[in-house]
Amino acid sequence: MIVDRLNTAQRRIPAWTIYGLGLAHIVWLFWLGLSGGLGVEPISALEHMLGETGLKLLLVGLAITPLRRFAGINLIRFRRAVGLTAFVYITVHLLVWLFLDVQMLGEIWMAIVKRPYITIGMVGFLLMIPLAVTSNNLSLRKLGPGWRRLHRLTYIVVLLGALHFVMLAKGFQIEPLAYLVAALGLLATRPKWRGRSGPGLSRVSRG
């Protein structure tokens, strides 16, 4: 069975590979930007590629549970690395926006307050911070069932990220809407995720 073979194969890949690939890719993108490989307007190109890759990784992270439940493919080992790498991409995306794109401090605050797509993006980023900070075994133990509840914030983060992308498109464009549909689709595979505390997975399998 292909699923069994996949599950066996993935055990041979250490989870830190994800961090390594992510960091190497980010460095590579900066190198391309410096050397002309991102075209004649490298700032926007870099900003967009970082943001889009971050959003993709968030979606991948969100796909891991349904992939196990519906296809039997178990990639749960990689989920923390995928989530944290998404956080790194989005942090660098934000830094590029701040320091290379907008540049002016006064403008930055105005943009966050006055431009809804930036407000939404910023809220999404801020919500990621507690998730990144608690993405370690110690926090997992300490927070107990609260950890799972806290990390349901991912669902909101992904929606805000996709919405941020949709809102900055000019005219009617398919690509950002495709991300939003993907995010909604993945969320739809998680019934009753508003629940109180208990371990979500077992609750779902019961109901």
Place this chain on the structure above:
Amino acid sequence: MAYRWKNDLTAQDVTPYDAFLNRRQIMAGIAGLGLGTIAGPLAAAGDELEPNSWEEITSYNNFYEFGTGKEDPAENAGALTISPWSVKIDGMVDRPGDYDFNDIMSKMTVEERIYRFRCVEAWSMVIPWNGFELADLLDLAGVQSGAKYVGFETALRPSEMPGLKYPVLDWPYVEGLRLDEALHPLTIMATGIYDKRIPRQNGAPLRLVVPWKYGYKSIKSVVRITLTDKQPVTSWNQVGPREYGFYSNVNPQVSHPRWSQASERKIGGGLFARRTPTLMFNGYEDDVAELYSGMDLAKHF
């Protein structure tokens, strides 16, 4: 009618090599349009316009008929048939009809116009266009006295324009100007860049250039020009009336609802390019401000 607006240094200048390099730079804020002054270097204290490179101008384009990515037009526009080409001029004109591109060119005086180009997305370029004044083309057809507006339309060729598959805009792309804007000497139909024929991704074989308005007003690959007494529908205004007005004059004080228009980044500065303040009417305030005297530009944006 041609040569009503002058760059301070033009192709006519006989110049030694040092100065030849300067030919590609013109000074901002040339004073005295229509007052008969000959603008000299002293008339232009301040910023010099350094044209963008051919590669920059022809590889970073918004031409959604060929895709919404900036590189899509350069990649996909090759399929556009530009010969033969004709422009239908109709509506309130004395001599309506299909005007063959080559016939038009044989009657027009082509000049170099080095203009700022400011996109609504807050990036900018300086482009050495070659073209003729729109007023001269409209003279060919004879504008009737009741006409108040000019409508423009881009070619609609689904087999040659892959972007038309997507309903990004309500195709075909249409634009419009008030007649006095259309007749203004700054308003040209561009047919070349850097003395070469204009590439397809930039709007071959002829496109409008209105340098004091956001770039999307400068409609590309024009197949139809219609004189009317009613304000024509314009594509971006149609999809986002709150964001894109009929006038679309460059105005740093009026934000696009989603982003500021106070500053811009000139293409070509690399990863550490600085933003510069955007100028009222894109730096052509002395030339065009009087067209809008008495109008509330925050309302008629």
